[in-house]
């Protein structure tokens with residue numbers, strides 16, 4: 452297990468080196484390496500996302516899909532949409548509202564989660580159609 456992790460990170464470093472030698476190009480691809488991750492673990496209501504609630508108000512986060520089904524995370528007010536996240540893939544980095552918020556999977560609306568406010572205050576109470584877990 453440790454060897455496999457080492458190999459993967461060596462491979463990633465090698466890739467970065469290859470892309471880093473872009474013949475003088477100054478473009479640097481956005482890195483999500485240090486972005487907090489919310490992991491999608493199943494289609495089970497408030498247990499679908501971990502951590503949940505997450506203390507990521509006002510921050511960029513990445514959703515990582517650890518299930519075998521495509522998911523799409525949408526903030527209940529529509530202000531954030533990850534697009535489809537294939538099994539095993541991660542979403543682009545999206546910015547959670549500073550006041551905290553509630554989100555769901557638009558494909559499986561019973562998958563629900565929330566982020567706290569940037570101040571650490573709990574998420575706003577969930578209102579509307581995407582508040583009922585299954």
Ligand SMILES: [Cu+2]
Pocket residue numbers: 521522523556557558559562
């Ligand atoms: Cu889903």
